Structures are given as C-alpha cells and as structure tokens.
Ligand SMILES: Nc1ncnc2c1ncn2[C@@H]1O[C@H](COP(=O)(O)OP(=O)(O)OP(=O)(O)O)[C@@H](O)[C@H]1O
C-alpha cells in the first residue's frame with residue numbers, strides 16, 4: 222500500500238522542513254528578542270520602530286512575505302544571500318529569511334506578554350537596591366519573563382513548523398512540495414494526505430509536549 | 444558578623460540625615476506633595492500617618508527617587524539626590540526600602556534575594572555576602588527558610604526576608620511603606636517586633652503605618668499628612684492623646700473607633 226513512497230525522497234523533504242524550521246526558529250528568536258527589547262525600552266524611536274514592525278509584519282500573509290522575498294529581493298533587486306547562482310540554495314535562504322521576518326513579530330509579542338507578567342514591584346525592588354537599568358532587566362525582569370514565555374513561544378514554534386510549508390510557493394523542496402508532486406502522480410490522495418499529516422504531527426506534538434513540560438517546570442511561583 | 448549590627452555605630456552621632464526642602468510633586472493635575480519640609484535626624488524613627496491618598500507612599504518613593512519631584516530638594520547625608528545613573532544607584536543602595544507587597548524576587552531563593560544586592564551593587568565577595576545574608580536571616584528569624592522560594596513562605600516571613608534584603612546593603616536609613624497592611628493579623632506582630640528591634644539598635648527609620656502600638660513604643664515623632672501636606676508633627680503621645688489639628692482629630696476618631 223505504501224509502495225509508492227519508495228519513488229519519492231520523503232526523508233529528504235522532511236529533513237528540509239526540519240532545517241527550515243530550526244534555522245528560522247533560531248533567527249526569529251534572536252530578532253524577536255531584539256524587537257521586544259526595543260518595544261519595552263526607553264528610546265522612543267526604537268519603541269516606534271518595534272511597534273510598527275510587529276503591527277505591519279504580523280498582519281501580512283506569510284505567502285506574500287515569502288513571494289516578496291523571492292520576486293522582490295531576488296528577482297528584482299538581485300539579492301542572492303551569498304548563494305551565487307544556485308537557485309535551490311537561494312530559494313531555501315530566502316524562505317528562511319521570510320520565515321524569520323514573519324515569525325519574529327510573534328516571538329516579540331510572546332516575550333512581551335512574558336514581560337507583562339512580571340509585576341512592576343519586582344523592578345522597583347531591584348531599583349531600590351541600587352541596581353542599574355541593565356541589571357534590573359538582566360537579573361530580575363528578563364529571567365522571569367522568559368520563564369513565563371516558554372508556553373507562548375512553544376505555540377509560535379508549532380505555528381512556524383507548519384508555516385514552513387509556505388516555502389513550497391517558491392519551490393523549496395520541503396514536505397509540502399513533495400506532497401503536491403505525489404498528488405499529481407499518484408491516485409492515493411487520502412493516503413498521501415495521511416502520511417504528510419503524520420509527518421507534521423510527529424514534528425509538532427513532541428515540541429508542544431516537551432516545551433509545555435519545560436514551561437511548567439520553570440514557571441515562577443508567586 | 445559585624446555587618447549585622449548595621450546601625451549601631453551611628454547611634455551616638457546626631458545630625459540631619461534626610462532633609463526635604465519645599466518638595467512639590469504632581470501627578471497630572473493632582474498636587475500630591477505640597478511644599479513638604481521634613482528633616483529626619485540620624486537614629487530617629489519617624490512614623491508617617493494619614494488618610495488614604497494623602498501622599499504617604501509618594502513621599503517615601505521620592506526619598507529614594509522611585510518618583511521624581513517637580514521642585515524642591517532632597518538630600519541624604521548631606522548629598523542631594525542625583526538625577527539618574529550610577530550616582531543615583533549608589534545613593535539608592537544607602538536607602539533601604541520595604542514595600543507593602545514585599546516584592547521579593549520570585550525567581551530567586553530567600554538567600555539569593557539577600558545576597559543579590561550585596562554582590563551586584565556593593566561588589567561584595569560571594570562567600571562574605573552569604574555569611575552576612577545568613578546572619579541577617581537569623582536575626583529576623585527566618586534563617587531556616589534560606590533555601591526556599593518566596594512563594595513557599597508566609598506573608599510575615601516574606602516581609603521579614605524583605606527587611607533582611609534591605610539591611611544587607613548596610614543602609615543609612617530604612618523606608619517602610621505600610622509593611623504590615625498586607626499581612627494577616629496573626630503575622631503583623633512578628634514583623635513589628637523585628638522593626639522595633641531595629642529601632643532600638645539605632646537605625647534611622649521612616650515608617651508609614653497605622654499601627655499605633657508601634658508608633659507609641661518605637662517612634663520619636665509622628666508626622667500626620669493630609670491632602671499632600673504635612674498637617675501636624677508631634678511626639679506619639681502628644682499626637683494620639685492630644686491632636687491639635689481638626690484633620691488629625693477627625694482621622695484619629697475614625698481609626699480609633701473601629
Ligand atoms: N503613579 C501615579 N499616577 C497617578 N496618580 C498617582 C500615582 N501614584 C499615586 N497617585 C495618586 O496620588 C495620590 C497620593 O497617593 P499615595 O499612594 O502617595 O497615597 P497614600 O497616602 O500612600 O495612600 P494609601 O494610604 O492609600 O496608600 C493618590 O490620590 C493617588 O491616587
């Protein structure tokens with residue numbers, strides 16, 4: 222029944238999906254944290270930038286962002302992200318870039334919700350001890366904020382894993398593109414859908430369970 | 444162990460430690476502090492009392508600049524409060540603050556709460572800081588809880604840890620903003636006892652509280668505030684048995700007859 226799978230490189234496609242997800246997760250965690258720092262920081266210009274960025278980017282469909290990366294950045298402006306003329310690599314990198322730009326806005330908001338769970342009294346007590354602005358953030362506010370952001374961040378990560386399928390729109394050979402190919406060539410529609418669904422459940426379910434457990438474990442008791 | 448007797452060496456010395464000079468503060472249109480003049484001498488214990496919204500908390504918070512003032516000056520041990528930055532941080536370290544809601548660092552153990560400021564602000568050696576912290580925790584009677592997290596302690600225990608955390612900085616003056624009003628009745632005394640002991644040891648203290656027993660037994664002076672002004676200043680005995688202003692009479696009749 223599953224014979225048809227032998228004609229396709231399912232493992233390779235899943236591996237590409239995993240790479241897309243991991244690279245984008247790391248990138249958006251970094252950029253998202255920077256955005257969050259801008260949004261809670263004291264510099265008005267940075268606050269304005271952070272707020273504008275998040276509100277614009279998270280309201281644009283991911284497909285549009287990824288297509289823009291491909292058509293706008295690459296084909297119009299000639300950005301290749303250091304991949305020379307290798308189209309496969311260029312598209313993969315553009316997809317990662319698009320996913321990072323998009324997902325970081327959600328990471329930022331997850332972190333900001335975490336920061337908002339830290340009562341102002343915590344920062345006040347820290348200031349009253351004589352800790353400086355940076356120390357207050359680093360020693361008292363952010364450690365508590367990260368702990369209560371684990372679960373919202375897990376949700377962002379799960380959404381990101383599923384969102385990697387949008388990379389198919391610019392021809393990245395990940396799982397969803399393979400699915401399209403299989404559907405075109407085989408008559409096993411339901412079976413194909415079931416296999417692909419299973420792949421994503423296998424990727425997302427443990428992510429959710431593990432991070433859910435971690436989130437409970439590190440939660441700050443008040 | 445010497446660090447534990449934080450304030451005793453100041454006992455003999457007198458002189459002005461905290462001086463507020465025509466301090467004014469607004470929150471928008473609300474004039475919360477109006478021409479406040481207040482001098483607190485070394486070793487003195489001053490209780491601030493007054494109706495809700497009269498500006499008692501704001502007064503406390505301006506003294507270590509958690510709130511800025513609009514005009515007037517505040518000096519601590521002869522030094523005016525700096526605007527921002529390192530100088531201000533150093534000055535804050537000299538002013539201990541105890542909050543109504545304890546505000547212990549929730550992600551740190553009791554011991555870490557008491558060592559954090561010593562290590563990060565006073566640059567104390569970690570072992571020395573722990574020694575000081577354990578001695579202070581013993582002194583306020585929560586030595587056995589050192590490795591627990593704040594949420595595992597009762598309110599009274601948390602507030603005593605908060606006092607130890609402030610004392611660990613070796614402050615020149617301690618501010619208490621209604622330290623017992625978030626506590627269950629049976630825990631109020633254990634905190635007041637610690638504060639009384641501190642007063643006896645010669646610590647300079649500014650205490651916002653409605654605990655008359657504490658004011659009578661530990662305070663040198665009562666400052667009565669209403670509508671952002673200091674309406675009356677007197678010894679505890681004078682104030683409670685023979686208040687001069689109508690505002691104070693009115694206020695006392697309300698808190699005494701409930
Ligand atoms: N951050 C703030 N922004 C605006 N108004 C404030 C702020 N903090 C306090 N106020 C107002 O200033 C006035 C004085 O407040 P403050 O907290 O100093 O009073 P208080 O004497 O401590 O009262 P309580 O006994 O209720 O604690 C109140 O009317 C309060 O609503």
Ligand SMILES: [Mg+2]
Pocket residue numbers: 499500501620621
């Ligand atoms: Mg108050």
